[in-house]
Amino acid sequence: MKYLFLTYLSVFTLLSVHAQKEKMPYQNETLPINERVEDLLPRMSLEEKVAQMRIFHANIGVKSDEKGRLELSDRVIEKLKLGIAGIKNPGEHISPLAAAKLNNELQKYIIKSNRWGIPALFVTESYNGVDAEGCTKFGRPITSAASFNPELVHRVWDVVGKEARLRGMHMCHSPEADIVRDPRFGRMSEAFGEDTYLTTQMVVNAIKGVQGDYEGLGNGTHIGAVAKHFAGYGQVLGGSNFAAIEISPRTLIDEVYPPFEAAVKEARTLGIMASHGDLNGVASHGNPELLTGVLRDQWSFDGYVVSDSNDIARLYYFMKVAESPEAAALMGLVAGIDIDLYAEDSYAYLPEMVKKDPSIEKMIDRSVKRVLRTKMILGLFDNPYIDIKKVEKEVRSKASLALAQEADLESIILLKNEGNTLPLQKSNQKIALMGPLLNEDTKAAFESVAGKSTTFIADKGFELTDQNKGVPNLLHTDEATIEKMVGLAKESDVTILFLGGDEFTSKEAFFNNALGDRATIDPVGAQDELLMKVKALGKPVIVVLKHRRTLSINTISKEADAILDGWDLSELGDSSLAKIIFGEVSPSGKSPVTIPRSIGQMPFHYSMKEINFKKGYLFIENGPIYPFGHGLSYGKFEYDNITLSNKTITPTSEITVSATLTNTGKMKAKEVVQMYLKDEIGSVTRPDKELKGFQKIELSPGESKTVSFTITPKMLEFTGVTMEKILEAGDYTVMIGTSSKDGITTKFRLEK
Incomplete structure (x- = not known):
């Protein structure tokens, strides 16, 4: 060559x-x-x-x-x-x-x-910060969702936008605005969780941050966002990438579309990427009702739409909804896709197609205008180059690394803390750090936090897979390895086990020669066995979870004395975990997903229709292991005195709901106060409850604060029998609490 x-x-x-x-x-x-x-x-x-x-x-x-x-x-x-x-x-x-x-x-x-x-x-792209060498590695989107702190997410993505622009980037095919509710799906951690409202808040702030509140685009300091995958991609059947997507029209409108609509109307995203899949039988890349009718006619989107990898061409050879590659190209163009990503057998055919049908050029002109407009918004015609002098000073700066750790500390979830096992004291003790998710520098990170009085021994023990990037295989762990680890735990006062999954047990299942989805969600390999044998020693066992999909942690939940859930943290993740384990900071993360006991319970998001919760299953405890929004603290928070400014709301008025939050514990801590609404009677079956607001509040020991939320008519809208958005008179319950399960309630009425 x-x-x-x-x-x-x-x-x-x-x-x-x-x-x-x-x-x-x-x-x-x-x-x-x-x-x-x-x-x-x-x-x-x-x-x-x-x-x-x-x-x-x-x-x-x-x-x-x-x-x-x-x-x-x-x-x-x-x-x-x-x-x-x-x-x-x-x-x-x-x-x-x-x-x-x-x-x-x-x-x-x-x-x-x-x-x-x-x-x-x-x-x-951006999943752990800019996906490129030498940039600040932040936690993954679902990790940051656990912070329940949109302002923090805005600051993280502001850094992502700056670091990307400084290395010469202009757009990122991120963030994901998909709702992810099936943990079999290998790409779960790329999105912000199961809830529509939480995802919307995170997506809006991610886009505003990465785009520099839009002003950073033309100033040359930030990059444009491409919200993806429009629409429904996170809910492929069976959790299997490239499988069909079947979502009711009402669910699409009320639950799946809102993050994308807010990305367009509120965050002003420069781009939208279409979904790999179909949507109720219509391939998304050939769906004009979706990409033009909803996106442009209803929401007035004026940016560009880009295909996902090779997906216009796949309308022909994979989706089989087009008779030829040329027909696939025309289908994508008519649907409203402006840019063809990677394919050599799709839009490459357009010049020849125009010779046969000159009317096609009008659609080409439409798309090219959108692309040129984007480049001009970014200032590329006027200032296309990077100021080299700024790069080394501003990429992966001390401030950015500090922000990465701040985000970690607000995202780590304390799932369980039996008998106040945590925090540990920085005293003369020996701690074993073990498990397949242990990193090479974990021991050093813990030593830097705990000081010299605590002794650490570290042993990864075993790998979960052979780490094949295409189709990884599980590895067998022999008894000798387990017994060696148990021996180290026996010599220690406390054992911290690093369990869960990694980038090989949960990943994108690319189109060719790759798998990344799972049929079960139990922890793989000998992890439960290791925990059981260490627990049998009768000494405290703390489990640190690292993972990229929700896991059915039945044994871990039962046997561990304390569980910290970190999902996939930043490059300073182990240091952040140590700071929380040794009590420098109280954990304040909340679970952005419902944690099921079995994959057989799926779908199992907290906001399902109330009728879905009527029955449980034989031979399994009812309900989740941990509910959506769950997360403990080293503080102790009590909720009381819930009040409404008015017991009645109308289509043109708003009301305020308030509650008193008190930290009755002994440590300064943050609590995510969550507000849920429930429509008691509707003309269509309604969700059991829906998150409609949250605030992260920090209180010192003994301190109280009145926390208030505004309830608006917009929050009460839903898609009715005639598929139009409606407000219905009737009774509503509002809950303010610490999770989707635990809180205090009162009622109000909508009158028309």
Whole structure:
């Protein structure tokens, strides 16, 4: 393969020639964006337009040589002659500084290589911060959801936006606005949990943060968000990636759509990604009712819609709803998809298709306008390059690392604390740190927090899988390994077991040669056996859970003296866990999911219809292990004195509900005060209850505070028999409490 090497001199020469050209209206940054777009579009050839509707991955030939110079494959050189909508992940495996330099060179080349100097979008993703080398690693989205702190999420994603822009990125295919309710699904941790309201608050703040409250886009400090996967993707049948999605129209409107609607209307997301799947039999990538009717006609979305990986082409060869690749391309275009991600057998056919049917070009123009508009909003026509001097100073800064730990400390959930096992004292004792989720630096992190008076011994013991990235296999753990670990626990005063799952037991099941979903949700391998044998020693056992999907932790819940649930924390996660274990900070996380006893209970989210809770199952205890919103504290919180400003609400009025929260414990702590509403009688069957508000409150020992929530008519709306949003007169119960199960209640009435 031949490669092109660009020198700084050649780039400078090319840019000098380009600069001598007279500016055209679309290059005039003082003109309104729409005028600039309307000036540029008619100048472009059909082939140039279609190029602005395609994104390719940098792994087909964008890299730097041993001296850091841009190196392009012949394939990439050919693609860039006409320009391109964007490139996914250029420079993802090199340092932020090296990536910034590479992406500046790449952008210069792209601008010069196409006739109109149209820059490209460089695109990343964000699951643990920017998914690229050398950036701050934050906890995963579902971890941050456990914080129940939207302002904190905003600050985290603000850093994500800044760090991504500094390495030369412009958009991220994140956050996920999906509702995840099936823990068999391997991508569960990429979203914000099972609840519509919680997910909406987190998604809105993630988008506002990563986009710099929108102002950061044009200022060149932040990147654009692409909320995904529209719609229903988190609820594939059987939890199996690429399976069908069947969600009732009422549930779609009332529970699945709201995070996306808020992403568009409130957070002003620049992009939306369509769902891999179908929706009640209609492939999402070929669904004009969804991508145009709902998204644009109802919600007035004016950004671009991007396909998921190769999914327009898959309308033909996978979904089998199109007769040919060309028919699939037309179906995606008609539905409203503006950018084709990766495929060589979809929108690539559009120029030839226009020759046969010229009317198609109007839809192409529509999509290209959206892409060009996005690039202008981001300021790429006017300031397409990164200030290299800022990169090393501002990426992965001390402040960002401190924020990562702050987010950890607010997200860790204390599920159980029998006999006040936690916090541990920093005293003369020997503690065993063991289990398959133990990291190499866990012992050092604990030693730095506990000090010299506490002795630690550490032994990972065994791996859960062979760590095959495609289809991992479970490993057998022999008895000798277990007995060795039990021996270490016997020598110790306390044992902390690091259990759960990792990136190999819960992951994305890519289209080809990969599995990531599970048929059961019990902890894999010898984890329960290890716990039982250590517990039999009669010494305190603390379990730290690390995982990326909800697990049915029956044995852990029964046998452990204390359980801390960390999901997937930041790069400082072990230090954060140690700070909580030794009482430097009280845990304040709340579970963003219902924790079931068995996969057989699914679906099992707390907000199911009331009638779903009528029956339990034979031979299993009724209810979840832990309810949605559950999380204990080192403080002790009591709720009382719930009052309403008025016992009646109307379609044009609001009422306030208040309760007194008191910390009767001995430690300063934070509590997430949750408000749930229940419609007692409805014209359609209604949820058992729905979260409609929460506040995180910090109280010192003995301190009390009145916590108030405003109840609005909007909170009481639902989709009625005629599939229209309605308000119905009747009685409602409001609960304020510590979880979806425990709280104090009062009633009010809606009168019309």
